[in-house]
Amino acid sequence: xxxxxxxxxxxxxxxxxxxxxxxxxxxxxxxxxxxxxxxxxxxxxxxxxxxxxxxxxxxxxxxxxxxxxxxxxxxxxxxxxxxxxxxxxxxxxxxxxxxxxxxxxxxxxxxxxxxxxxxxxxxxxxxxxxxxxxxxxxxxxxxxxxxxxxxxxxxxxxxxxxxxxxxxxxxxxxxxxxxxxxxxxxxxxxxxxxxxxxxxxxxxxxxxxxxxxxxxxxxxxxxxxxxxxxxxxxxxxxxxxxxxxxxxxxxxxxxxxxxxxxxxxxxxxxxxxxxxxxxxxxxxxxxxxxxxxxxxxxxxxxxxxxxxxxxxxxxxxxxxxxxxxxxxxxxxxxxx
Numbered sequence: 262x263x264x265x266x267x268x269x270x271x272x273x274x275x276x277x278x279x280x281x282x283x284x285x286x287x288x289x290x291x292x293x294x295x296x297x298x299x300x301x302x303x304x305x306x307x308x309x310x311x312x313x314x315x316x317x318x319x320x321x322x323x324x325x326x327x328x329x330x331x332x333x334x335x336x337x338x339x340x341x342x343x344x345x346x347x348x349x350x351x352x353x354x355x356x357x358x359x360x361x362x363x364x365x366x367x368x369x370x371x372x373x374x375x376x377x378x379x380x381x382x383x384x385x386x387x388x389x390x391x392x393x394x395x396x397x398x399x400x401x402x403x404x405x406x407x408x409x410x411x412x413x414x415x416x417x418x419x420x421x422x423x424x425x426x427x428x429x430x431x432x433x434x435x436x437x438x439x440x441x442x443x444x445x446x447x448x449x450x451x452x453x454x455x456x457x458x459x460x461x462x463x464x465x466x467x468x469x470x471x472x473x474x475x476x477x478x479x480x481x482x483x484x485x486x487x488x489x490x491x492x493x494x495x496x497x498x499x500x501x502x503x504x505x506x507x508x509x510x511x512x513x514x515x516x517x518x519x520x521x522x523x524x525x526x527x528x529x530x531x532x533x534x535x536x537x538x539x540x541x542x543x544x545x546x547x548x549x550x551x552x553x554x555x556x557x558x559x560x561x562x563x564x565x566x567x568x569x570x571x572x573x574x575x576x577x578x579x580x581x582x583x584x585x586x587x588x589x590x591x592x593x594x595x596x597x
Contacts, residue, residue: 262472263287263365263556266334267309267465275533275580277332280553282577283560287365290559294372297379303368305475309463310344311359312351314509318467319357326359336361348460350512366463366472369555393423396432396544403543407432418569420545425490425527427535427548437540439583441549443490443525447498448482451516459512466509469502479516481506492523526551536564536581537574545569546583 262268265280291304313319329336337360344358345351351358381387392409396419405415421427425443453459456477464471472480484498499521506513528551529535535549547565550557564578574582 262309262463262470263304263367264309264361264463264465265364265556266329266336266361267311267364267463268553268556269329269332269334271328273532276553279534279560279577279581280556283557284363284365286559286563287367290562291367291372294375294379297382298375300375300378301371302375303371303474304365305367306365307462307473307475309361309364309465310339310348311361311465312344312355312509313357314352314354314466315356321467322357322359329359335363348462348464350459350510351464352509352511355509364463366474367555368474372555372558394431396430398432398541401541403541416543418543418545420547420565420569421539422547424548424554425525427527427546434541436587437544439535439539439546439549440530440586441527441535442529443488444528444551445486445488445491445523445525446483446552447486447494447502447521447523448480448484449499449502449518449522450520451479451481451513452519453477453479453516459516460510464510466505469505471506471510471513478519479513481513490525492525494521494523526554530586534561534581535583535586536561536578537583538568539583540587 263284265277265284268280269277287304291302294302311322311325313322326336326338339347339358339360341355341357344355347360377387393406394409395407396403397405397407397413403416403419405413406419407413421430423430425441428438428441454477457473457475459479460471460473463473469482474480481502484502503513527549529549532551533549534553534557535546537546538544539546545565545568547561550561560577564575567575
């Protein structure tokens with residue numbers, strides 16, 4: 262979901278600013294990617310409906326509405342009848358809706374495939390299924406990475422974008438590590454054999470969402486579980502997702518279950534990504550994006566590319582600096 266407005270939280274102003282900028286970049290980003298790769302990145306603009314099924318959820322939506330209006334973000338309050346006029350598949354028991362027309366969506370798998378093709382077409386060498394076993398250092402400078410089998414890939418700069426595994430990278434001194442933890446999420450792909458049309462917009466409910474892919478497939482997710490690196494799929498989690506979705510969109514019960522998945526998101530103590538130069542010369546972090554990795558891809562890429570080219574840290578990225586977690590990191594950066 263490219264949904265900075267729907268995802269906005271009062272306690273995360275820096276995340277909102279970053280997300281709004283990344284959403285602004287997305288149309289140009291995917292068009293450039295389409296041309297470079299020859300692939301469809303799976304991007305479309307369905308808009309979002311936030312919906313409530315009872316009085317408590319409706320009261321929570323009213324607070325969400327007031328917060329977004331206070332920031333002059335585009336959002337429209339809908340009576341239940343107005344929401345059902347937009348999306349007839351919604352249940353008659355619906356209490357309230359908020360329409361956010363500017364939120365977008367992208368298929369992460371299609372996006373990743375397009376990125377890989379664009380990268381190799383530009384002359385990049387992409388290795389998949391290769392385990393990095395150690396960061397290679399010369400004193401306090403990164404000189405490359407070692408991969409399984411002992412081969413060393415030399416590099417003047419190394420970007421660590423290893424998601425929830427970033428903090429476990431072997432070879433890092435303790436004072437150069439960052440606090441990233443795995444947060445489990447379970448999700449499923451559903452398919453309508455009759456094709457698209459059950460819902461046109463992303464439907465966000467408490468606590469999940471249903472994302473139409475535009476081809477009769479729907480992503481239904483997602484749980485948030487503090488389970489470490491466990492990626493088992495559990496019946497209870499899937500039951501809760503389906504129960505909540507079918508209460509608001511009864512037609513979900515007729516869809517075919519195509520895929521069940523579990524994975525881990527990279528969380529940080531303050532829910533902000535970690536993007537910037539690390540405590541070691543030549544080390545750049547791009548991790549800790551939690552639930553917003555795909556949303557923040559374009560802006561993260563711009564920031565990281567600038568850092569690799571020797572540019573100053575842009576104002577938007579200053580709250581993301583790794584130095585915020587450790588005086589030792591801060592001191593090392595200041596001494597450069």
